[in-house]
Amino acid sequence: MSVTAAQGFTAAGVAAGLKENGNPDLALVVNQGPRLAAAGVFTSNRVKAAPVLWSEQVLAGGTVSAVVLNSGGANACTGPLGFQDTHATAEKVADVLGYSAGEVAVASTGLIGLRLPMDKLLPGIERAAAALTPDGGEGAAIAIKTTDTVHKTAAFRSEDGWTVGGMAKGAGMLAPGLATMLVVLTTDADLDAGSLDKALRAATRTTFDRVDSDGCMSTNDTVLLLASGASGSAPEYAAFAEAVRAVCADLAQQLVRDAEGASKDIRIEVVGAATEEDAVEVGRSIARNNLLKCALHGEDPNWGRVLSAIGTTSAAFEPDQLNVAINDVWVCKNGSVGEDRELVDMRYREVRVTADLAAGSQSAVIWTNDLTADYVHENSAYSS
Amino acid sequence: MSVTAAQGFTAAGVAAGLKENGNPDLALVVNQGPRLAAAGVFTSNRVKAAPVLWSEQVLAGGTVSAVVLNSGGANACTGPLGFQDTHATAEKVADVLGYSAGEVAVASTGLIGLRLPMDKLLPGIERAAAALTPDGGEGAAIAIKTTDTVHKTAAFRSEDGWTVGGMAKGAGMLAPGLATMLVVLTTDADLDAGSLDKALRAATRTTFDRVDSDGCMSTNDTVLLLASGASGSAPEYAAFAEAVRAVCADLAQQLVRDAEGASKDIRIEVVGAATEEDAVEVGRSIARNNLLKCALHGEDPNWGRVLSAIGTTSAAFEPDQLNVAINDVWVCKNGSVGEDRELVDMRYREVRVTADLAAGSQSAVIWTNDLTADYVHENSAYSS
Known part of the structure; x- marks a missing residue:
């Protein structure tokens, strides 16, 4: 095949x-x-x-x-x-x-x-x-x-x-x-x-x-x-x-x-974006946030790190209208505390982060992985 | 004081x-x-x-x-x-x-x-x-x-x-x-x-x-x-x-x-830039390259990862004119193999990466740290 x-x-x-x-x-x-x-x-x-x-x-x-x-x-x-x-x-x-x-x-x-x-x-x-x-x-x-x-x-x-x-x-x-x-x-x-x-x-x-x-x-x-x-x-x-x-x-x-050292596959879906470009920019910013990638590795639904990543972009949004779900639990609503983070079940390999910019109807999905000690070990020992 | x-x-x-x-x-x-x-x-x-x-x-x-x-x-x-x-x-x-x-x-x-x-x-x-x-x-x-x-x-x-x-x-x-x-x-x-x-x-x-x-x-x-x-x-x-x-x-x-989990302090100096903005953009791109940060953690003078980071920027340069030194050894000259990488002594906490864009006279210094398993541990266990 x-x-x-x-x-x-x-x-x-x-x-x-x-x-x-x-x-x-x-x-x-x-x-x-x-x-x-x-x-x-x-x-x-x-x-x-x-x-x-x-x-x-x-x-x-x-x-x-x-x-x-x-x-x-x-x-x-x-x-x-x-x-x-x-x-x-x-x-x-x-x-x-x-x-x-x-x-x-x-x-x-x-x-x-x-x-x-x-x-x-x-x-x-x-x-x-x-x-x-x-x-x-x-x-x-x-x-x-x-x-x-x-x-x-x-x-x-x-x-x-x-x-x-x-x-x-x-x-x-x-x-x-x-x-x-x-x-x-x-x-x-x-x-x-x-x-x-x-x-x-x-x-x-x-x-x-x-x-x-x-x-x-x-x-x-x-x-x-x-x-x-x-x-x-x-x-x-x-x-x-x-x-x-x-x-x-x-x-x-x-x-x-099969990403090096990864223990989680993270699906980041940005919705409610004014444009697809905004959705992709925000998705990539979230995907590249090392602190978030560490938190998700530790099965910590740390939505604050999602918001801090969104805040570095030039996408259209208002900080007090942002919503974030982790594995379908809306832990952040209107830029502040949402549903109980204890409700988030993070035992499985796939993690779904949904960021709602509340600024339009466009969306995009970006995939990334968690950041792990194994990634560090593999890439500090292997010259590539 | x-x-x-x-x-x-x-x-x-x-x-x-x-x-x-x-x-x-x-x-x-x-x-x-x-x-x-x-x-x-x-x-x-x-x-x-x-x-x-x-x-x-x-x-x-x-x-x-x-x-x-x-x-x-x-x-x-x-x-x-x-x-x-x-x-x-x-x-x-x-x-x-x-x-x-x-x-x-x-x-x-x-x-x-x-x-x-x-x-x-x-x-x-x-x-x-x-x-x-x-x-x-x-x-x-x-x-x-x-x-x-x-x-x-x-x-x-x-x-x-x-x-x-x-x-x-x-x-x-x-x-x-x-x-x-x-x-x-x-x-x-x-x-x-x-x-x-x-x-x-x-x-x-x-x-x-x-x-x-x-x-x-x-x-x-x-x-x-x-x-x-x-x-x-x-x-x-x-x-x-x-x-x-x-x-x-x-x-x-x-x-x-005192950066979390770091074992190396990395001084990235970009020289030969057409503008200071170019120098800063290139310096930041190098500073944020996780693969390079892992390599330097492993005391591997992996200049290829420096070049791949430079290549993602919009700075003025020609790929075949780039020069890179690690701890003052010019391991990359004209975009290709330079001095013997075995000459690079990486035992100490401070690492100096010098990137010469050969495109002007401007420069900038960016500081970063290596990426370590300790960073991952600290940030997957500690909610911040």
Whole structure:
């Protein structure tokens, strides 16, 4: 049910030796056609890794034959030589598979500021190419893991015969624009690059872009959507866009549930906003409040920290009209004490924070995680 | 060397019973004149505690006879009744001391969203007034502590016979605009409220406003400067402003050094910026990057996380011209690998991060702390 759920795709994951522990670290996803249409969205960080700079150029053409992804090194902040490494990676895939390098997207994840061991990566590509199969999606998903504890895949099958499938990796540096992650989606629907681009941007805007696990934006975020047309079915745009959104939402949820060190998945819904932008700004401010994230970790329904986070935004609201619910108990009404906080049951992993700005009818949902000692331990010991 | 270092001030700290553990929790600072000039700056959080709303009105008049401060409760998000409690507190001080309530500033700190126990607070004011002495500054500084492990005082004595002294509290919710803190500064210099206001705003802009311990902005931040004129000396503005800045810088450093759970004090200096605003924006972005704060906690000179933080800003820079030093080792040059990271000695509490944007000649310094398991523990167990 991964990137090979749709017809017309093969994939593989191998251990090229980039990771010291010998785990799989190189994935290849190949579009067998007949179409080679593609779209991509990338990190909005101005410090972009070499593979992001490369793949942005590739995607500008709207055609992708293959995607090569590696864990074990981000190839970010590696200068012109790092960009040459990405170029050589694409050339190697093109050589082995008989494509043009300009149609090979590259994605990398791992430590920033280290060159990739090309003497291991290039032979790994040959082995991955030799291992390509129509059921290699799971292996590919496993090979892109970094601190992920599980690999992440999803798929949607239409009754009309077309499918959208995908894989994702991401556990830390999760923040909007995008969350720190690599995602490859595939479909056998027969659609052109323009339709793919429109559907992908619409889907990421309300899914991956609204996961804000730790407020840190990566240099490597990449989300690709490849279409083979192999089903022979050309779906209505709306139905296809909804399928892409559903698969992105599924994968985004898996990222939240596997966030580094987290013990709570926190769903922040901002309602009553004057504009959707206001709702998103307030949601992100709440999601990034370390004190609140600690309180929710401790199962303390500390609504004062929600209000102090809202108060730092430029959204339209009056302080004495704000309402906040935690797990559906309205602990803050009209900017002051509401229902008894003892009524809030926080035993479960999911926590729902609802902030009502009482300023309009717009809303947005942002997902984040709690802040835990395990997060600190993982990120003070692991260089990433 | 606290708020009673300057002539013309008395102070006291008592245990009114607001804190369950029986520690001192109520402080009174009284200006005995002959002048009663004052200035104040307050949190820029739009959700403001009742004492902030009250004291902003008081300070608009430029005259303050007394300041009453309590720990054990923030009186924030307590609605109209909370504001009435603040008003009653000022009235009580005015009654006991024979002043007008409109000249009594109020500051509170502690848990948001709980009413203050006025049946304990009002009798406490009587006892504090009875205990006022010209050497009560230390006692007052102790009474405003919350999670602070030490009380914080500072003073500057001019050779011309005038003094600036002060006290501060603050250990968590430290973020700009201002850091979460209560500060009272006093001077016996003979200056009007306009000069005090100008000197105080200039001083806080580059001291308290550039402490960003945990990115969380409080509802209660208050910094007051009171002048008694008791020295009979009217200093040059420049000399006085520098003294105020020095005392603020001293107290701001004490806040950083006592930040909740911190094991590192991190000095982030942004140089080569096109504008001071750019330097501050970049400094804050670095200061708020949880992954970097974890890495520095683990004594890992992870410059990649510095670059990824810079990349989220709108400051003028080119990614391939960025330089980063950690403890004076330029581990990143021209956006890529620089000197050997093994050369960075991170054994000491102070860590210096220097980010060179190579885009101009402006600079700024922001202070923050590392992110630790102790911070998580303290803030998931303690409701504040």
